[in-house]
């Protein structure tokens with residue numbers, strides 16, 4: 452066994468050396484590096500700048516004062532129309548960026564100068580091509596002195612995540628210090644966001660937008676329930692890694708977690724709502740396994756740095772408690788029974804799959820596929836206030852049914 456392992460390792464190292472040699476010899480003939488797209492994603496949590504290129508970018512960055520700015524030099528790149536347009540994407544009300552300039556610094560280097568409105572901690576990384584994205588250089592700007600907003604642990608959790616130190620028990624993050632009241636804490640999780648649009652409908656409706664609208668409607672309804680306290684993982688168009696969503700639910704001591712989606716399927720004719728709970732074994736159907744797989748890619752699509760991500764799925768799966776799982780099924784079934792009255796169900800009962808976002812070991816968690824955005828009729832419905840309200844009411848009634856029946 453040990454021999455075999457060593458052999459695999461040696462082959463792997465050989466492979467890496469070969470790949471390196473190959474890339475060195477190819478340099479002379481390679482197509483010039485080109486920036487294919489450049490985007491700015493402002494949010495109150497953090498602002499992200501993304502440069503997309505045909506090959507992996509090499510770069511360095513440093514900060515300068517008076518005025519405060521961050522300088523990013525990108526090697527082997529020429530200024531092109533895509534880069535020239537970057538500054539026009541800057542929003543006047545971006546919380547972090549005051550000015551954005553790109554110039555050819557020397558024949559081999561372009562220089563990006565980001566003028567700042569407040570103290571910022573930059574986090575830069577590159578990510579590999581995935582889905583329709585090519586190589587990306589990501590520049591995330593986090594506030595260095597975040598304002599305390601409603602004891603929201605999100606920024607602290609993102610910081611731990613970026614350092615690769617977000618474990619199953621966030622250490623440096625103050626979990627909600629207020630004594631746990633008798634209220635049931637609900638964490639709503641609108642899927643996707645920012646660089647990750649989620650599924651896109653035939654008429655270009657983006658999943659990330661409709662699920663945020665639905666989650667806000669659910670939140671507004673829950674706010675008037677005296678026995679419930681409601682939070683959201685995101686309440687703006689921002690990308691959050693899956694594990695940060697789970698960690699936020701744990702930090703705020705959520706009693707239940709509801710991830711809201713409207714995904715696509717390979718065939719446009721597929722329609723109906725579905726409710727999923729976590730499976731520690733396999734998926735209950737091929738569609739369930741397909742959806743879990745596409746959902747679990749959200750981190751790669753949204754763009755995360757993989758520097759020592761210790762929050763591994765298997766350790767979490769081992770921790771998943773039986774009561775959490777059975778309460779998850781009870782919560783899902785309660786929601787499904789209410790959803791039945793407002794939309795056709797894709798499957799008559801709750802489905803199971805290994806969704807990463809459902810893996811909090813102590814919080815019953817479900818994922819609601821409100822409808823298929825890939826189905827033209829459902830895409831149309833998903834955009835209407837009427838359907839959004841009906842789905843939201845069904846989710847709320849389902850939550851209330853569950854609270855009456857749950858096992859402690």
Ligand SMILES: [Zn+2]
Nearest residue numbers: 642649712714
């Ligand atoms: Zn989704």
